[in-house]
Amino acid sequence: MPFLLIRQKFADYAPWREAFDSLDEQRKALGLETVAVMRNMQDPSEAVVLFRFDDIERVKQHFPSPALEEAWRRGGVVEGSSEATFLQDLTD
Template identity: 30%
Template sequence: MQYVLIIHEVEDYLAWKTVFDRAADIRKKAGERSYQVLNYENEPNKIVHFSAWTSISDARAFFESPELVEIRRKAGVKLPEFIYLDRLEAGIL
């Protein structure tokens, strides 16, 4: 499984979350399999989106598509940072 970690600031979390939720079907069709949304402890509009994908190439194609660039703009996303990750190991303690 491959993963994507996205860190970005949004203008308004609730407005961003509405757009994020509406994009669930296109995210799933693109290859996203699961996700977590987190925020910084003292910065409610600094969002971390961690997601599992079918492949890094599927994730890159999705996140770099003109459609997603426009969706992010409409959602008030500022300077997203994308980190593409391969799982080396996992466990439960």
């Protein structure tokens, strides 16, 4: 099963988390399952999120999307800090 790893920096965790949570239904509709939401221990202004999914084409529709970009703005995501990496589980 494939995974998507997101890393991004934010100004303040509480607004970032609220914006992240506001997209939960949209992510579910795309088949994205949240595996883990973490903060970088060496840089607490960085979030690291791991998702699991089945259909990469559906997921790519979300990156970037107007709703996602609006959530990033509301959440105080530092412009240019978002990294998306698609991963393949080698145990499949």
